[in-house]
Amino acid sequence: MSEVTTDHAPEAEAPHPVIAPVVDRFPEARWEISDTEWLVDVDRAQLSDLAAACRDAGFEVCVDVTAVDWYRSRRPRFEVVVNLLSHQHRRRLRVTAGVPADDPTVPSLYPVYPGVNFPEREVYDLFGITFEGHPDMTRILMPDDWEGHPLRKDFSVGSVPVTFKESPEVI
Amino acid sequence: MARRSTPGNIVTTTIDWAARWAQTQSMWPATFGLACCAIEMMATGTAHNDLARFGMEVFRASPRQADLMIVAGRVSQKMAPVLRQVYDQMPEPKWVISMGACASTGGMFNNYALVQGVDQVVPVDMYVPGCPPGPQSLMHGILTLQRQIMTGQKVSG
Amino acid sequence: MDEASGRSVVSAEEQAETQYVEEWVSGTEVPDEMATDEGAQEMALTESGYRFREQLGAVVTDDYLYEEEVSEDERMIINMGPQHPSTHGVLRLQLELEGEMIKRCKPVIGYLHTGMEKTAETLTFMQGPTNVTRMDYLAPLHNELAFSLATEKLLGVEVPPRAAAIRVLMTELNRISSHLVALATNGMDIGAISMMMYGFRERELILAFFEKTTGLRMNHNYIRPGGVAADLPPGWRKDVATILKTIPARLGEYDDLLKENPIWLSRTQGVGVITAEECRAYGITGPILRGTGVDWDLRKVFPYSGIEQYEFDVPVGTQGDVYDRYRVRVEEITQSLRIVEQAAEMMPSGDFRVDDRKVTPPPRARIDESMEALIHHFKIFTEGFRPPPGEAYAAVESPRGELGCYLVSDGGGMPWRCHIRAPSFYNLQALPVMLAESMVADTIATIASLDPVMGDVDR
Numbered sequence: 001m002s003e004v005t006t007d008h009a010p011e012a013e014a015p016h017p018v019i020a021p022v023v024d025r026f027p028e029a030r031w032e033i034s035d036t037e038w039l040v041d042v043d044r045a046q047l048s049d050l051a052a053a054c055r056d057a058g059f060e061v062c063v064d065v066t067a068v069d070w071y072r073s074r075r076p077r078f079e080v081v082v083n084l085l086s087h088q089h090r091r092r093l094r095v096t097a098g099v100p101a102d103d104p105t106v107p108s109l110y111p112v113y114p115g116v117n118f119p120e121r122e123v124y125d126l127f128g129i130t131f132e133g134h135p136d137m138t139r140i141l142m143p144d145d146w147e148g149h150p151l152r153k154d155f156s157v158g159s160v161p162v163t164f165k166e167s168p169e170v171i
Numbered sequence: 172m173a174r175r176s177t178p179g180n181i182v183t184t185t186i187d188w189a190a191r192w193a194q195t196q197s198m199w200p201a202t203f204g205l206a207c208c209a210i211e212m213m214a215t216g217t218a219h220n221d222l223a224r225f226g227m228e229v230f231r232a233s234p235r236q237a238d239l240m241i242v243a244g245r246v247s248q249k250m251a252p253v254l255r256q257v258y259d260q261m262p263e264p265k266w267v268i269s270m271g272a273c274a275s276t277g278g279m280f281n282n283y284a285l286v287q288g289v290d291q292v293v294p295v296d297m298y299v300p301g302c303p304p305g306p307q308s309l310m311h312g313i314l315t316l317q318r319q320i321m322t323g324q325k326v327s328g
Numbered sequence: 329m330d331e332a333s334g335r336s337v338v339s340a341e342e343q344a345e346t347q348y349v350e351e352w353v354s355g356t357e358v359p360d361e362m363a364t365d366e367g368a369q370e371m372a373l374t375e376s377g378y379r380f381r382e383q384l385g386a387v388v389t390d391d392y393l394y395e396e397e398v399s400e401d402e403r404m405i406i407n408m409g410p411q412h413p414s415t416h417g418v419l420r421l422q423l424e425l426e427g428e429m430i431k432r433c434k435p436v437i438g439y440l441h442t443g444m445e446k447t448a449e450t451l452t453f454m455q456g457p458t459n460v461t462r463m464d465y466l467a468p469l470h471n472e473l474a475f476s477l478a479t480e481k482l483l484g485v486e487v488p489p490r491a492a493a494i495r496v497l498m499t500e501l502n503r504i505s506s507h508l509v510a511l512a513t514n515g516m517d518i519g520a521i522s523m524m525m526y527g528f529r530e531r532e533l534i535l536a537f538f539e540k541t542t543g544l545r546m547n548h549n550y551i552r553p554g555g556v557a558a559d560l561p562p563g564w565r566k567d568v569a570t571i572l573k574t575i576p577a578r579l580g581e582y583d584d585l586l587k588e589n590p591i592w593l594s595r596t597q598g599v600g601v602i603t604a605e606e607c608r609a610y611g612i613t614g615p616i617l618r619g620t621g622v623d624w625d626l627r628k629v630f631p632y633s634g635i636e637q638y639e640f641d642v643p644v645g646t647q648g649d650v651y652d653r654y655r656v657r658v659e660e661i662t663q664s665l666r667i668v669e670q671a672a673e674m675m676p677s678g679d680f681r682v683d684d685r686k687v688t689p690p691p692r693a694r695i696d697e698s699m700e701a702l703i704h705h706f707k708i709f710t711e712g713f714r715p716p717p718g719e720a721y722a723a724v725e726s727p728r729g730e731l732g733c734y735l736v737s738d739g740g741g742m743p744w745r746c747h748i749r750a751p752s753f754y755n756l757q758a759l760p761v762m763l764a765e766s767m768v769a770d771t772i773a774t775i776a777s778l779d780p781v782m783g784d785v786d787r
Contacts, residue, residue, distance in 0.1 A: 029772055060608045064749040069502075077341070081734065083721060083749070087608065089627050096722065115611035118757055126445075135248075140466055141438035141786055143249045150283050157445075157450055158283030203411060204438055205418060206783050207465035207546055211511065217528035232412070247786075250410065251419060251440045257411050279458065284443030303465075303546055 018089045019058055022053045023131065037094065044080070044097040048107040048133075051082065051095065055112055059084040059093055061115035065097075065120055067127045071153035077101035078129055108133040126151035194238070194264065195317040198227040203257060205244025208271040208303040212243045215306040225313060234260040240293070241309075245273035245287045247321075253302035258293045266313055266320070270293045272302045329596040337636055350504055369370045387503070394616035402426060408771070410439045416775060417782030425768065433763045433771075435756050440786040448746035452712030453479050456746065458549045460733070463748055464784035465546055469495075469502040470726035471748070472551035474733040477722035479553040482715035482737050484685055491555035492634040497568075497671040498550065499633075499641050499724070500512060500664040503530075504575065505534040505726035507657045507664075511582065514654060514776040522585060530578050537567045554688050555681025568672045573667060579661060586654070596651035600774035603648060610761065611754040612730025616778065626725035637674075638667045650777040657779075660727075686713050712741040717765040728752050728779060752784040 015023045015033045023031055042050050046097065051062075065084040071077060078099035085092050093108040099106055108131035109116045120131045123141040128149035130137060139146065148155050187235035204212055215222050223226045231237040246254055258267070269284045269289050272278035274300045277287035286292060296319065319326045330601030344419045409420035418439035424432035446457050460475045461468040473495055480487065486494075508527045515523025517708045540561050542548035550557050586592045602612070604620040617624055625642040627635045643659030645652025680690050692700040717739040723732035738746040754777055762774050 024635040063612055063730065064611075064732060064734070065748075066734060066745075066747045068745045073738065081747075083732070083734075087624060091333060092630075092721075099406075113611070114609050115754060115757060139438075141249075143438075146248075150443060155283070157281075157446055160280040206442075207462060210465060210546065214528055214532070217527055218525040218720065219532045224686055234411075245440065245442055247404075247439060247441050249441060251441070253410055279444050280444070282443040282447050284441050284446075305545055 014161050016059060016091075018086070018091060019093070022050065022057050025053055026050055026068075038091065039094050039096070041094045041098070044099055046072050047080070047082070047095065047097045048109060048112065051084070051112045052093070054084055054093060057086075058089050059086045059091075061085040061087060061093075062109065062115050063108065065116050065123060067123045067129055067152065069127060069153045075100075078104060078127060080106050080123070080129065105132050106131045107131070110134050124148070129154065173199070174221050178320065191222065191321050191323070195320050197224075198239045198266070198313075198317075199229045199231050199237045200227055200232045200239040200241050200259065201257065202232060203235045203240050203242055203254070205246065206273065208243035208274070211303045212241055212270065212308060212309065215275045220306040220310065221323050222286070222310065222313075225310070225317070227313065234258075235262065237261055238264060239266050241268045241270050242274045242289045242293075242295075243270040243303075245278065245280060246289050246292065248286060249282050251292050255290070255292050266296045266310075266316060267293050268297045268299060268316060270299045270309060271304055272300065278302060281310065331385075338361055366381040383396065383746050388585075398699065403431065410436075416780055417774060419756075419773070419775070419780060419782055419785075423763075423768070423771070428592075428767050428769075429773065430763050430766055430768060433760045435759055436786050437753075437756065439534050440782045442783070442787060444787045445746055445748070449742055450742065452572065452741050453553055453715065453743065454712045456743065456772055460746075460748060461547050461549055462730065462783065463750065464726060464731065464752070464781050466506040466781050467502050467726045467728070467731075470546050470731050471501045471553055471720060471725055472549065473499055473633070474722055474724045474726075474748070475550050475735075475746075476553045476782050477724065478720045478733040478735040479715065480717055480783060481720035481722055482735060483553070483713070485554060485682050485687060487555050487682050488679045489634065490678045493558060493671050493675050494556050495551055495633045497636065497668055497675070498556075498634055500667045500671070501534050501537065501571070503727045504661050504666045504668075505531045505538075507661050508534075509658055510727070510776075510779040511654070513587065516774075517772045518592065520586065520589075520592065520642070521657060522584065523717050525733055526582060526585070530575055533620070537571065538565075540564075540567065552681075554684065555679070559680045560675075562727075565672060567666060572669055574666060575661070576601075579658065582658065593651065595770075595773055596654060597645070597649060599650045599766065599770045600674075600777055601647065601649045602762050606761050607648075607758070610757045612729070614725070614751055614755065615660065616648075616725070616758060617729070618642065618754055619645035619652040619656050621646055624732055626723055632722070632724055635667075638670045640664075640666050650773050653777045670728050713740060714741050723749070723766050726751055726783065728784065749785060750784040750787060752778075752780040752782075753787075755783055 004103060005080070015031070019033065019038060026042065026046065030044070032039040034152065061084070063085045064080065066081050067080060069077065076098040078101065080097045080099055082093065082095040086140045090133060097106065098123060106129060108120060119168060120134050121136065121138065123129050124131060124137055125139045125141050126149055138144070142150065174199065214220060216228055216230060225240070238261065240258060240261065270273045272284065273280065274289045275283050281287065289295060297312050297316045299308055301308050315326055337752040404425045406423050406425060407420065408423060408626040420439065422434045422436060423430050424464040442465060444459055444644070448456060451459055455481065456475050457472040460471040463471050508531045512524045513526070513528025538548060539545050541564065544556070566619040583765045602616065602620060604622050606618070607617045607620055609620070613624070621644050623642045623644050628642060640663040643656050643663065689705045694701040695705055716749050717737055719734070719736045721732055721734045723730050730749065732749030732750055734749065736744050742773040759774065759778065763771060
């Protein structure tokens with residue numbers, strides 16, 4: 001992740017007209033536009049603005065928000081992954097944004113896509129990444145008094161040795 | 172007149188036996204469907220497998236009216252207090268069937284989220300193995316439980 | 329009765345009773361010696377004096393007079409679930425009510441959180457389907473398919489045509505069985521118990537075929553990376569033909585029971601309405617989205633498993649209410665039957681899993697004669713294979729909507745991260761929208777029409 005390229009691909013071919021306005025507006029983001037998949041990696045501060053620009057460009061559905069914990073293998077430690085979908089253009093776009101471990105906050109996409117209400121709460125619950133501007137940033141899957149964030153790599157699976165009690169005599 | 176008809180109508184038994192017999196023949200389960208096993212529990216109650224043959228098709232929504240709890244599915248840490256509360260609300264005498272691998276031992280999910288065996292929360296009378304157990308397995312478990320109640324001792328298999 | 333005077337004879341006791349009540353109501357009665365706290369007693373009487381008179385029938389109040397008096401305090405928050413028969417598992421709702429009207433609704437979930445995404449990080453890619461199949465337990469084969477497609481995308485593997493056709497055949501049968509349960513439970517929740525019996529009866533037919541093919545009625549672990557676990561059983565054409573012959577006839581029975589049933593219509597039409605724009609904003613997919621009139625089906629838009637070769641239509645509704653969602657599901661059963669019929673007709677011969685030594689274990693016969701084959705088999709099932717580092721997202725159209733699998737590999741034998749985009753999880757967000765300003769009784773119909781599977785929501 002050290003060789004960060006600021007220019008969006010050598011101008012061999014212009015990006016698809018659907019996404020071109022967004023690419024022009026965020027030239028410093030890392031774009032990977034291929035025939036099969038459209039990916040972009042942005043700074044987390046720009047995530048909300050980029051999502052709004054994408055929505056204006058026709059990506060009206062936010063399909064999924066999740067995160068990946070690159071514990072001890074990458075820096076920054078967390079990566080928030082947002083999957084966008086355009087019904088009218090029949091395209092998908094995956095947006096990623098790195099989140100450092102010492103300040104796990106990201107601007108919320110709730111003002112842009114109200115459908116991220118549950119998934120952002122899920123990411124907060126399981127990874128401990130706070131979405132700023134979310135109306136109800138509380139735990140969703142785990143009990144309210146739970147300590148820790150289970151999907152972090154430094155949270156153990158929590159398996160217990162299985163014991164069999166009162167095994168009946170074999171007849 | 173009375174003399175002639177009475178001999179055929181008298182059965183001598185112990186109250187204990189009669190009570191057990193009554194308990195086994197009309198067990199009303201509380202609906203406690205949690206996961207995959209709940210679908211098989213529903214399938215057991217419907218036309219094809221017809222649990223009504225054993226007098227227990229009356230799935231009660233309210234635990235106050237039930238005397239059997241079929242824990243059908245995985246019990247999460249968040250659900251465990253609710254499970255215990257439903258169990259406490261059931262009137263005595265009451266029985267618990269732990270249906271499926273997840274309810275019995277945690278199954279394949281040996282992790283932070285699940286209670287590793289519902290017997291840590293409530294006393295279990297019968298374990299039904301399978302993932303999920305088919306309707307036949309559940310019915311076998313129910314019949315074995317009925318036998319256990321009738322004889323008053325632990326029956327296995 | 330005294331016939332002569334035309335008046336009822338009132339005994340002395342009754343007279344005393346009447347007098348007491350009158351005094352009581354007017355607040356003029358002599359306080360009882362038994363009362364210990366006189367002041368409190370009097371205050372309670374004066375406050376509720378009007379209410380007493382109303383209960384005795386002395387005054388009559390029309391309901392509309394009360395309407396203006398409803399304040400914020402009249403709102404009541406009631407709790408539905410998590411142990412509730414009609415919430416399809418362990419869904420819990422907090423409803424804020426004003427009389428019978430729902431003002432606000434908040435779903436509380438997590439009662440079935442199983443930690444499957446964490447468990448997936450401890451299982452190899454070959455073991456993965458065992459895990460994900462237990463998420464959406466009404467459509468297990470779709471879960472396996474999404475996971476397998478994502479793994480194959482990471483590996484760069486293309487499955488042979490027979491495997492793809494078997495996958496289509498099995499998942500479409502699974503769609504039918506899932507929709508049958510949806511119809512059955514929807515019927516039962518509204519009071520059509522016969523529908524419950526009908527739906528589960530036909531489902532047994534399909535489950536019997538699944539049991540024959542995969543060994544289990546549910547949670548099959550049948551579709552695996554690189555193909556399917558086993559070939560179709562001998563005599564499968566006959567079984568499929570039976571299903572194709574039986575179910576259309578039975579669908580007619582459902583229509584007789586429900587389609588124009590006045591009770592069913594009044595309970596479902598105009599209930600739980602949602603618009604296409606709201607669906608897009610909340611990320612809602614599947615029959616709910618199609619019920620609003622959007623012909624969005626991943627099988628048409630982003631085809632997978634060669635489903636573009638089959639002919640079928642995408643049924644859509646117009647109103648986006650409970651009735652439209654019910655009709656969409658019934659029509660989808662018909663369309664899935666069409667696909668199953670075509671798949672059975674044009675089932676290609678050949679391998680049912682990819683011919684790639686890296687992914688596929690050697691055939692059973694080879695293990696008996698070759699030590700290398702045995703080691704190879706052992707290695708695949710213990711260590712598994714190692715896809716190159718990268719990430720993949722694969723989505724299929726499950727009976728509930730877009731079911732996606734986001735896999736991240738770091739080059740090891742187990743996924744670094746396995747995330748399932750669960751359709752029920754997103755569809756549940758529609759509930760507050762659908763229930764706003766509706767009656768409490770409609771909650772049940774609306775939840776049933778969403779067809780949420782809590783295993784899918786909580787994972």
